[in-house]
Amino acid sequence: MSNYETFEYDVLVIGAGGAGLRAVIGAIEKGCKVGVVTKSLLGKAHTVMAEGGAAAALANYDTEDGWKVHFRDTMRGGKFLNNWRTVEIFAKEAPERILELERYGAVFDRTPEGLISQRAFGGHKYRRLAHVGDRTGLELIRTLQDKAVSLGFDCHMETTLTRLLTQGGRVVGAFGYRRVDGQLVVFKAKAIVLATGGFGRMYKFTSNSWESTGDGVVMAYDAGAELQDMEMVQFHPTGMIWPPGMRGILVTEGVRGDGGVLKNGKGERFMFNHVPEFFRAETADNPDEAARWVDDKRNNRRPPELLPRDVVARAIYKEVQEGRGSEHGGAYLDISHKGADYIRKKLPSMYDQFLHLGDVDITKEPMEVYPTIHYAMGGVAAEPDTCATSLPGLYAAGEVAAGLHGANRLGGNSLTDILVFGRRAGEAAGDYANANSHGSVVNEQIEEELDVLMRPLSGGDGVSPYEIQTELQETMQKCAMIARTEESLNEALQTVRELQSKLDDIRVPGDTRFNPGWNAARDARFMLTSSEVLIRSALERKESRGGHWRLDFPNEDPYWAKHNIIAKFENGSVKLEPRPVPTIPPELEEILKD
Amino acid sequence: MSTVTLRVFRGDSTSSEFRDYKVETAPGMVVLDAIHSIQKNQDPSLACRWNCKAAKCGSCSGEVNGKPKLLCKARIDELPQDQPIVVTPIKTFPVIKDLVTDVSWNYEVAKQIEPLRLADEGSTEPLRMQQIDVDRIQEFRKCIECFLCQDVCHVLRDGQRKDIFFGPRHMVRFASLEMHPLDTADRRPFLKEHAGIGTCNITKCCTEVCPEHIHITDNAIIPLKERVADLFFDPIAKLFRRR
Ligand SMILES: Cc1cc2nc3c(=O)[nH]c(=O)nc-3n(C[C@H](O)[C@H](O)[C@H](O)COP(=O)(O)OP(=O)(O)OC[C@H]3O[C@@H](n4cnc5c(N)ncnc54)[C@H](O)[C@@H]3O)c2cc1C
Ligand code: SF4
Ligand code: SF4
Ligand code: FES
Numbered sequence: 001m002s003n004y005e006t007f008e009y010d011v012l013v014i015g016a017g018g019a020g021l022r023a024v025i026g027a028i029e030k031g032c033k034v035g036v037v038t039k040s041l042l043g044k045a046h047t048v049m050a051e052g053g054a055a056a057a058l059a060n061y062d063t064e065d066g067w068k069v070h071f072r073d074t075m076r077g078g079k080f081l082n083n084w085r086t087v088e089i090f091a092k093e094a095p096e097r098i099l100e101l102e103r104y105g106a107v108f109d110r111t112p113e114g115l116i117s118q119r120a121f122g123g124h125k126y127r128r129l130a131h132v133g134d135r136t137g138l139e140l141i142r143t144l145q146d147k148a149v150s151l152g153f154d155c156h157m158e159t160t161l162t163r164l165l166t167q168g169g170r171v172v173g174a175f176g177y178r179r180v181d182g183q184l185v186v187f188k189a190k191a192i193v194l195a196t197g198g199f200g201r202m203y204k205f206t207s208n209s210w211e212s213t214g215d216g217v218v219m220a221y222d223a224g225a226e227l228q229d230m231e232m233v234q235f236h237p238t239g240m241i242w243p244p245g246m247r248g249i250l251v252t253e254g255v256r257g258d259g260g261v262l263k264n265g266k267g268e269r270f271m272f273n274h275v276p277e278f279f280r281a282e283t284a285d286n287p288d289e290a291a292r293w294v295d296d297k298r299n300n301r302r303p304p305e306l307l308p309r310d311v312v313a314r315a316i317y318k319e320v321q322e323g324r325g326s327e328h329g330g331a332y333l334d335i336s337h338k339g340a341d342y343i344r345k346k347l348p349s350m351y352d353q354f355l356h357l358g359d360v361d362i363t364k365e366p367m368e369v370y371p372t373i374h375y376a377m378g379g380v381a382a383e384p385d386t387c388a389t390s391l392p393g394l395y396a397a398g399e400v401a402a403g404l405h406g407a408n409r410l411g412g413n414s415l416t417d418i419l420v421f422g423r424r425a426g427e428a429a430g431d432y433a434n435a436n437s438h439g440s441v442v443n444e445q446i447e448e449e450l451d452v453l454m455r456p457l458s459g460g461d462g463v464s465p466y467e468i469q470t471e472l473q474e475t476m477q478k479c480a481m482i483a484r485t486e487e488s489l490n491e492a493l494q495t496v497r498e499l500q501s502k503l504d505d506i507r508v509p510g511d512t513r514f515n516p517g518w519n520a521a522r523d524a525r526f527m528l529t530s531s532e533v534l535i536r537s538a539l540e541r542k543e544s545r546g547g548h549w550r551l552d553f554p555n556e557d558p559y560w561a562k563h564n565i566i567a568k569f570e571n572g573s574v575k576l577e578p579r580p581v582p583t584i585p586p587e588l589e590e591i592l593k594d
Numbered sequence: 595m596s597t598v599t600l601r602v603f604r605g606d607s608t609s610s611e612f613r614d615y616k617v618e619t620a621p622g623m624v625v626l627d628a629i630h631s632i633q634k635n636q637d638p639s640l641a642c643r644w645n646c647k648a649a650k651c652g653s654c655s656g657e658v659n660g661k662p663k664l665l666c667k668a669r670i671d672e673l674p675q676d677q678p679i680v681v682t683p684i685k686t687f688p689v690i691k692d693l694v695t696d697v698s699w700n701y702e703v704a705k706q707i708e709p710l711r712l713a714d715e716g717s718t719e720p721l722r723m724q725q726i727d728v729d730r731i732q733e734f735r736k737c738i739e740c741f742l743c744q745d746v747c748h749v750l751r752d753g754q755r756k757d758i759f760f761g762p763r764h765m766v767r768f769a770s771l772e773m774h775p776l777d778t779a780d781r782r783p784f785l786k787e788h789a790g791i792g793t794c795n796i797t798k799c800c801t802e803v804c805p806e807h808i809h810i811t812d813n814a815i816i817p818l819k820e821r822v823a824d825l826f827f828d829p830i831a832k833l834f835r836r837r
Contacts (some may be wrong), residue, residue, distance in 0.1 A: 041643070042701060043739055044651045058720075102721050105710040107732055107774070110725040117725075132732065138650065139735060150709040155701075180690055209645040243622025249648050353648055356667060357622065466634045510639030514691040517638025 004175075004184035004446075007154070009035040010433040011426070012174060012187050014161055014216065015195035017045035018137075018418035019398025019425070021144035023193040026426025028151045032433050035154040035187065039179070039211050042155055043145050046197050046209055046399075047418065050137025051252035051349065053119050053129025054419070055412035056094035060115045062126035062297070067091040068591045069125050074413060075592055076278075077123040077308045078377075078406020079546045079556075081229065081564060084584040085384035086403040090413075090420050097419035098130050106143040108132055120257045120297065123308040123410040125282070127297060134252050134349045140415055159185060162215070162522055163449040164192065164223040165441050170392040171223065172439030175446050177453065179519060182512025184450070188441060190433035191393045193425045194220060195418075198376035198399040199530045200233075201469075201523075204477035205248035206373040207239060213523040214530030216400040220380045221533065225391040227567040228402035229378035230530075231538035231548050234409055235482045237312035239372025241330040246357055248372040251333065251350065253411045255367075256305040258346050259294040260335035261287075262316070263366070264324040270331075271304035274315035279307055310408045310546050313371040317482050320370070330370030336363055371482055375414065377405040377547060378537070381566065387425035393432060397425035402564075407546025455504060456521040462507030465520040468499050472527055480531075484538055485552045493535045500528050536574050537565045598670055600628050601678035602640065607689045614678060619670055625681060626654055626665040629693070641692040649805055652740030656693050657682045662742040662803045665693075684745040686754075697741055703760050706788065710771055711779040727775045734770035734814060736806040737763065743800035743810055749793050759790035762800035762810045769814035772821065782825045791815070791822055 011027040013020045016038035027034045038045060059065040070091040075082055102108065102116065108130045109117040119129040132139040161176035165186075173188040196216025200208030221227055238251040256262075264270045275283050283304050284290040290303035305312065316331045326332050335343060340363035344351050347362075354360040360367060380389050380396040382403055387395045398418040405413065456465070472495070479492035503525055508517035543557035544550050563578040584592070600615045615636055617628045629642050645651040647666045654665040659673065659680050673679050687695040712721075743762040744750055750761050768785060771777055785791045798811045808814070 040645055040653065041697070044645045044653050046645075048651045048738075049646045049648070096718070099718060099720055103712060103718075105771075105774070107723075107728050107735055109732075110723060110728060114722040114724045115720055132735070135650070135736065138738065142735065142737075142739075146704075146709060149705055157698075157701075180694075209647070209651075211645065244620050245623050245627040246647075349650065356669070357624070357648070359622065464638065466638065470634075508638050514641040514694055515639045516633055516641060520638065 006186045008188045011191050011429045012189035013193045017047040019422040020195035021148050022422025023426030024148045026423045027430040030430025032430045037156045037159045039160050047137050047141040051134040052254040053131030053136045053412050054415035055128045056098040058095050065126040077410040082406035083403040093420045094416045104143050104147040106139050121411045122306040129412040134347050164219045167439045171394045191429035193429045194396040195398045196400045200373045202476050202527045202531045203373040204473040207250040214526045218526045218529045221569050225389045226381040228381040230533045232377035234375035234547050235313040235371040236374035238369040241368050241370040242328045259338050263332045264319045265326050275304050326368050330368050332366040333369045334366035378402045386428035395425040395429045397421040456506045456508045462505045463502050465506050465524050468524045489539045496532050533567045599678040601680045603682040623670045625668040641694045652738030655740045662745045686745045686751045708779050713778050723775050731770045731773050734766045742803045746799045759793040766814045782822050786822050
């Protein structure tokens with residue numbers, strides 16, 4: 001028998017990003033004893049990096065805005081693959097959650113009336129994003145962190161969980177290791193909230209940190225929960241492209257929201273040539289109108305740079321493919337015409353980032369950008385009202401969950417997502433914990449996982465985990481990125497299978513104490529499984545929609561328009577099932593017609 | 595391809611050594627890129643924290659040639675190339691392994707700071723605050739908790755007096771709460787008696803290293819000191835100034 005430390009909580013929250021921390025508050029308010037596990041230090045999760053803002057129809061500038069318009073924009077942006085009920089809850093509760101955050105201590109930028117200022121973003125009809133310059137995520141995570149700390153909870157920092165423990169068809173705990181000293185840990189819990197974020201690390205160029213290796217989706221999948229829309233990945237149109245070490249790092253959409261324009265290598269403002277019919281009526285058709293919009297949003301239509309992200313990312317991709325790329329094979333993003341004062345006030349961290357790390361003064365010169373892997377729309381299937389997954393006792397919220405964003409997420413919707421559904425997941429898990437007692441942990445599950453965990457340290461020569469990760473990332477970048485075909489996806493699948501067969505041969509030096517190599521070995525398994533499900537789902541969806549663009553099926557398809565793809569682990573492999581998208585009730589369908 | 599040598603601290607608080615690694619350079623490379631290259635190609639067991647790689651999360655603090663820095667912001671081409679680049683962990687906190695230190699003390703201290711108290715607790719009305727009134731606390735709220743200021747503050751670094759002073763990072767947090775236009779709590783007695791604001795002798799070393807350019811001493815600590823002085827030495831002034 002191995003030696004491990006055991007902890008017991010009513011509710012265990014896995015992840016300390018915005019979703020996890022808001023869930024902590026929700027579960028504490030239900031009277032529960034709560035423990036949180038995070039792979040990094042508290043306050044360092046992905047959420048801290050978010051820049052642009054959090055969308056909520058507060059209508060502080062544009063009084064015409066309201067939850068119905070936010071509902072409409074989110075459904076349209078998601079190409080109607082969204083779960084309507086999830087979107088309804090989201091749009092209705094968003095303003096409450098933002099105002100609550102302000103009462104927790106967040107200090108957003110203000111309007112002249114002293115209310116929360118709101119920024120325009122792609123796909124949102126009105127100015128909607130509550131923000132703090134371009135560091136909104138920091139404000140959000142620090143506020144939630146301070147609030148949760150003041151209420152009291154146990155935080156297990158720098159601890160990685162690798163397996164959910166189940167018994168009698170429900171979740172009863174989780175198992176993993178403390179990164180710092182390698183200590184193995186078992187958590188017993190009556191209910192678990194999964195808030196582990198996204199899985200962008202499977203690609204080579206991504207805005208995601210080392211944490212986003214898909215642990216959450218795969219732990220849920222391994223334990224029998226259903227995944228949904230795994231083929232739907234967001235390619236953010238503007239990632240940095242130069243210098244090489246910065247490739248993939250995000251350039252906030254706020255740059256375009258505040259007046260930045262895109263140009264190709266020939267100096268043409270190409271977005272005017274890429275406006276889809278669906279959005280034509282609400283998009284400016286000339287540079288003059290687009291320029292006027294920045295200061296007068298009421299009487300002008302928005303610039304084409306602010307079309308939904310999938311549209312802009314594809315446009316940049318096409319420009320480069322057709323030989324009109326920038327110096328390093330991307331596009332130019334220019335906001336220098338707005339003047340140095342304006343830029344440094346509105347986009348201070350972008351200004352710093354380019355000046356110090358990219359040798360570009362954005363008040364004088366354009367930035368160079370290319371699409372970067374940014375966000376996972378797909379993930380663990382979750383009930384709209386409670387965030388319950390198909391596995392009793394397990395709840396999922398934030399980027400790890402699926403249903404809200406459909407085929408494409410609108411910028412700013414994620415920071416609000418984590419507040420709205422973080423709270424709901426925390427409260428529902430609290431209710432479940434209050435109604436149920438602890439289950440019992442099955443030792444074989446722990447021993448099995450222990451075996452997987454320890455193998456890389458068993459000595460001798462073997463494969464490096466980084467070798468496997470790098471090959472996967474290169475392959476996914478090449479074959480499953482923005483433009484996909486059956487052939488490219490099959491090639492990716494084959495590589496994934498080959499790499500999977502090498503997993504048991506991974507060997508690393510050192511011991512279990514803060515050993516990135518050892519950690520990377522386990523991460524590689526998560527990355528490969530999540531890639532496998534992604535590719536299989538992408539092969540299944542024989543159409544183009546939102547973030548999923550198939551060169552061999554370039555059009556939308558009426559059958560797939562009405563189906564989500566559900567993935568489940570059955571008899572040792574991925575089982576896919578198209579499932580009808582829930583039907584919108586007529587009164588909500590009415591809203592979509594506007 | 596040109597190369598550069600990194601001389602990296604390896605080990606923990608009981609035994610340690612410096613090890614040299616040759617790394618190929620690339621345009622715009624930062625020290626964190628070089629560390630990643632070592633992990634990937636030479637020694638996967640080299641421990642180092644990071645998250646954003648864009649100076650936004652405050653995870654990757656260390657010392658480069660003896661200067662406290664975010665490793666993801668420390669450009670190789672701005673350092674002398676003819677000698678090894680020395681990379682060590684921050685000094686104020688105990689080393690766990692290699693470049694990773696035990697900063698948990700900061701999280702314990704944070705728990706003791708009284709949170710925001712609004713007068714109308716429980717209400718759901720939107721707050722009204724003017725931009726001009728929040729400008730100065732927004733400066734404090736830029737803090738990414740990199741703890742570089744804690745690293746250089748001589749009270750904590752050389753004196754190791756964590757028992758008497760919370761350090762500049764937490765003074766910034768106090769300032770963000772005390773100067774919040776709608777806060778009603780009074781943290782001054784605590785600042786004096788427990789947080790040890792009097793121990794700071796305004797050397798400004800903290801301000802110099804803050805990657806977020808927060809004017810820690812001028813804008814946070816000195817005004818807090820004045821408020822504390824008001825309370826403890828000048829009760830009349832206190833009555834007038836704080837209504
Ligand atoms: C650069 C950037 C800018 C962005 N800008 C915006 C924006 O302006 N507006 C917007 O709405 N969205 C934005 N997003 C997206 C948004 O930030 C994220 O989708 C959101 O923060 C995700 O929050 P989360 O709580 O779901 O997960 P995260 O914040 O990713 O947190 C995940 C947590 O889970 C933990 N975890 C993961 N695996 C394990 C494991 N195995 N064991 C234990 N713990 C684990 C991690 O340690 C972490 O604590 C941006 C994203 C990036 C990268
Ligand atoms: S100014 Fe005060 S807090 Fe800052 S380094 Fe000097 S003594 Fe420490
Ligand atoms: S105040 Fe500055 S130096 Fe200190 S922790 Fe915050 S960001 Fe870092
Ligand atoms: S990695 Fe985030 S600050 Fe350096």
